[in-house]
Amino acid sequence: MTNSRRFWLAVAAPLGALVVAFIVTTLVLLLTGSNPFDAYAALGGAFKTPRIVVNTVNTATTYYLAAVAVAIGFKMNLFNIGVDGQYRLAAMLAAAFAGGAFMSGLPSVLRIILTLAAAMAVGAAWAGIAAFLKATRGVSEVISTIMLNAIATALIAYLLAPGRLAIAQGNNVLTQPITEGGYLPNIDIPGSSSQLYTLIFLAALVGLGYWWVLNRTVFGFSIKATGLSETSAVASGISVKRMVVSAMLLSGAIAGLVGMPELLNGDTHAYSLNFPAGIGFTGIAIALLGRNHPVGMVFSALLWSALDSSSNSLQGAGVPKELVTIMQGVMLFAVVIAYEVVRRYRLVLEQKAVARTLAAARTTGDPNEVAAR
Amino acid sequence: MAHPADPPPGDPVEPPPVTRGAGAPPAVQLTGITKRFPGVVANSDITFTVARGTVHALVGENGAGKSTLMKTLYGMHRPDEGSIEVDGRPVTFHSPADAIAAGIGMVHQHFMLADNLTVWENIVLGSEPVNGVRLDSRSAIDKIRALGTSYGLTVDPERLVESLGVGERQRVEIIKVLYRGAKILILDEPTAVLVPQEVDELFGNLRELKSEGLTIIFISHKLDEVRAIADEITVIRRGTTVGTADPKAVTNSQLAEMMVGSELPVPELRDSTVTDRVVLDLAGVTVVDGDGRPVLTDITAAIHAGEVLGIAGVEGNGQAELVDAIMGIRPISAGRVELAGVDVTKLSTLRRREAGIGFIPEDRHRQGLILEGTLWENRILGHQTRPPSARGFRLNRSGARKDTQRIVDEYDVRTPGIEVKANSLSGGNQQKLIVGREMSGDPVLLIASHPTRGVDVGAQAAIWEHLRRAREAGLAVLLISADLEELIGMSDTLTVILRGKLAGSYDPAAVTPEQLGIAMTGGDLGQVAS
Amino acid sequence: GSDNNAGSGTTSAPTSAPTSESPAATSESPAATSESPAATGSGAPPAVEMTGDKAAVKVGMAYDVGGRGDQSFNDSAARGLDKAKAAGVTIVNEIEATATDTDAQREDRLRQLAEGGANVVIAVGFAYEPALAKAAPDYPDVHFAIIDDATLCDPAAKGGPVKNVACLTFAEEQGSYLVGVAAALKSKTGKIGFVGGVNTPLIQKFQAGFEAGVKATKADDTVTPKYITEPPDFSGFNDPGKGETIAKGMYDGGSDIVYAAAGGSGAGVFKAAKAAKGWGIGVDSDQYNAPTLSAVKDVILTSMVKNVDVAVWDDIAGAVNGKPLTGQHVYDLKVGGVGYATSGGFVDDIVPQLEAAKAKIISGEIKVPSTVG
């Protein structure tokens, strides 16, 4: 195959996906009686506003972290549905910890690092329960993490009460807000009332680390190998149990970071009833949409949060907000289907290529050699 | 060892005269079949004729395209070009269902069984007997038992397939075909996993089937077998037919010539290189299964540097457990494993591999490869912590790629390149890759479990040669094989494993395959014991 | 849901003309809708008339999670908006929230409304507090209002109260106190139940007032409180099935009256009440007249009415009349912001006691607790 064709095949899938999604969405819009042009105008118009672009990027930061947390599990066939509970519990306890009086004495950098570390520790610990149960008792992590999500909710509800780890403020309850120096500054963006979250760099670091670990380290290789063939992995000296535990802990630790941008870069600097929930499940969708690939997930996270941020504008154009979620679901379908179609087309191409070289093959009498070129 | 020319023992029936051309149309007529896979032309313009009521052997080196051709005949995929005729009628198969309807049955090279279903469920699947809507398990089981007794293919229909040994699975596969009353049988390397007695049984059955007018297409890399059972032989090479041969006239070496253009390899060792340095020392090794029943009892054995210890045994007598115990894949309940004087009983599989154990597993798909991985990723497998695959905790991808290329060249792995996925290689070529991998990083002990199973003569020669060289260089080898000639030829010492115990050792120079076969099945022949 | 207006229409009836109140009368209640604000609560100032230039006022509304159709305060707010619309005020836009919302997304919602041409922006729910705190100052000539939160109008707040924000809060505990009195008077077993939708401080206010009302009336009556879910699991407001199970448990346990402060789950409570031949008490609007509950209306003893619609109306009217509300406005019994419904006539016989209690609360003689415990 020529390089240009390679390139086109590479971009065909995403492009095709967008086209399909566009068509389906348009159909849905028409069916639901809202005017597609207004809708797309609103959609496009939204991103003329710098504020909305910034919000999109900020939300994407959170989503990306959640996606990576999920992807680590997927890479070895572990389905960590528990990212949701892990990040909420982590954010809540880390917030309470960071809001503690003793903190204000410490230097700012240390406070941030301690907070992040606490969050990762909590996330890892909560995921660790599932890991432990799987490694020692063979309990499916799908069940345990579903259960642990609910348990985390109850635990948070119990702890997030005045007299325990929270204070009341009007109709809200929140952990003791983090004081000056305990949270992070943001980056001013000209023309935007919202600022860019500094933890975006952490997310990039996590992404880079994820890619590097998976593709460049023995540990990452072992994870991928276990995911592809557990029996072969065992025969080649990879301890599956250890892999399960470490992958799950890692996933949980990253999950612990999910709430940090909102906590350390957001406005409230506390975990309250208003703290965004359900991002763990969004993370699953985004990881899948980005095919667990470090770069792919960057795009899927951006796409997802762009749709989220445009929700307000779309409602402005009279499009009911549930259409946004429908679009996201359709997008998910469209992308994977487009990829499958391209995959099949590529096979056909390869076979054609072989056929063409057949003549040459006859002369040398070795198709394998020819095909090798 | 048995001379190639001798007809194998227990062969009273004279094959009936082959009905060629005259009047009766051939049972199978493949014309100009071409089948391409991404990166490979598996069959190009193959023409292949099988007369009714004959056993027709199909031979060729690994990757020659035998399985592909048969899958085409069985309707598992459509040929890109060419036509199929059955009993003179042109047919197009859209699925195996069509082929089955046309009276064709196939036993695949790799088992096609559902582990978690019972034997009878596996057999009746697709043509189940029912009364009303309910499965009629009774009649199914009875029919299977009947088939079993009439063809000597005994296996308990009510057991779960996952609890069967390879030999039994093979039988289930054959019963599957017979159950459907196929008139044309395709057997893709059915004997690769059988011991001589089982092979003789099988051949007995085949002759019986033939005498009932069935047509059999038989694929094997064991040329003696081929010449013993076949009425006609077709040789294919690199996807095309190079000619047919008369088994009466042709010799093994001539066949080999046609297949690979090289001499027929003979498994034999040169003068002994056995030293007195013990490399592997097993003392009272005992392994129990999930229910606490012993599957390996008090195994005591030693392998010296430069020595090949051959273990003969009927499938499922503890070979797998022994290997697992040495590799540290499953815990041992008693005993000690020492490698080069170091007690490794407590060490993990990884540590043992690092200490110099190479491992050629019996089931390459299950334990040897990541089928979804590229060749170079498969090269790393088992060596992930060692150069050239790793630098400390980091992978050395370029190093791995380079070394993979070396293996592909040295071991003549037929592949479009090292970036292709392992599952697009033919069985034999996958095996060569594994052997190459396990030989690299100079191990002190090699556990070779059926190293040449399903491997063509050319590759066999290569693999044996590599074993010899390594042995001369002081490698200790534990050789487990169902191919008794290989076992006898390649071992310095021979022991038989029976029901999890080592049942006496034999002198490879003196023992014959038949005697060994008897010993393996529990018969007593103390006289040849050394 | 325009015919939902029926709710607030009747709330006033008992106070304005208690004796004349009868089931017959309520059946025409929809007719009363149009002047309903005027009729709210005795002691309430006559409903603000719109005298100014209606065309000059453009309203934008940001709902809380649940939005229109939540059978709770979002719906109630929507009623207020619909009335204003009926009165000729322009509605620029209405935007709903989602569970995964971040403060940034809520803020964006408010900004979009302001930038979309609204000069009156109403934020429904305390969740908007941080968002509003950031957004409001940037739009000095837009008038904002927030329901259920007072922090922004707290003079003690750093930087003082935000000038262009009105905080409209409700004394849910006072209304709940009254229905508590009614429950105690009507209960034969002396056992009374409270079903909260989701365990948040806001719903706890209902519980606190209700318990106080019961205890004050019959000291040895007992109230069994129970919540369906814990935040952030808000399904407790939409799970009539669980509502029914809980209520059934209470009735089987001897309770004969259950107060359902559980949004959509209330339907399940009333179903259980009907099955157990007990009473249920509705919430937020006069649920006796809620079309969705017509099948069980005859077991709805009364409802604790929270006139969010009145607050919304007042806010818009104020703007129309050129004197927009600012600072905190507590909608309590005194101003008829909360109250009890008499539709169905089931409490007619105890209206005097209820009115007495009401008077005491208004006079300050009774202090109703707003927190549990």
Place this chain on the structure above:
Amino acid sequence: MTMTTDPEPLARPVKKKARTLGPLAWVGLAALGLLLFATVRQLTGATNLTSSGAIQAAIGAAAPIALAGLSGLWSERSGVVNIGIEGMMVLGTFGAGWAGYQWGPWAGIFFALVCGALGGLLHAMATVTFGVDHIISGVAINIIAPGFTLYLAKLLFTNAPGGGQKQSPPVSDVYRITIPGLSNWLGTIEDKQIFFVSDLAGILRGATTHLSVFTVLAVLLIVLSGWVLWRTRFGLRVRSCGEAPYAAESLGVNVIKYKFAAVTISGATAGLAGAFLVVGLKFQDGQTGGRGYIGLAAMIFGNWRPGGMAMGAALFGYTDGMQLYDTGGAIHALLLILAVALVVVAILQMRRGHYTIGAVSLVIAALSAIWFFSTDDLPGQLVTAAPYAITLLVMGLASQNLRMPKADGLIYRKGEH
């Protein structure tokens, strides 16, 4: 989706110990269990441990979960992982609400079936026809279904009499069975609070009073599914698609056809699960509240078998139903039961030589005992977690030798083998 849940993957497949107890043994076990509950009930006075009302609540809570689990069973037995049960349930709730309020509960149930089946069909098309990753498709369905139904709800219910933007008009209930004489008689016994006898009466009464025919239907459906999957040609072929699709293909089984059938049935069953929440009440946006996931968990809990799945659903349903229904200290009393049960587990495990597990159980037993005796009730927030915590605990202590269908979750491509 996780591919192996076997703690030691390489263990040579050994014939599983025949854990099939005879009917008598089961009765014996049940009696012992009841004895334990009766004792604790006596000690703590937490009547709801065995009261008829609690049992009814438990049944009500368990039924939809069991149906969701059954949905998972059908699809995963054919080799298609179905994480989209939740979404298909949502579709079911809508169908039930829409048809239910107009033409009665049975019409609702039928349309729930249809809507669910459509969801299943979509899943089948994506996973089987297009070879999409099963989890992706399931997740996508979980995202689309609520949005779609909510949209339709606004369209169809807002102006329907008694409807709203997020809920349908009420749907009447199906017939409820009460065996008159028996029920009352058992009732009188139950009220007597006689040790063991009243407990037994309570349970029996719970199961024979106000019992929805829909529940009966659900139970029958589970039994029927088991029979179809393990005793009929259709079932064998479905299972073969989940275990070894290429083997099935090589025997001429039309794998795609059977996968489609099974996944569609799975969707229909999920739809029924949704209908269960609607019948007698109404469609309400967000009504399913994660029951689909719990159903999936119950199915895995039951090792991909109907019986085990039903047990898992029952366990969860009992604790959840009671947690909701109870206003006394039943959940608190459950701590004591837990402690005793754990001690028994510990003894059994130790006798089998698993000392660590035994020790762990003992520790947890001690903790829950301490917790029980040092408090006289549990904070409400934690009570809501009881069903989840107990399920998790049981999973952890029951030795798990899960065996999912071998080709479950693997993408099947015709002729590519």
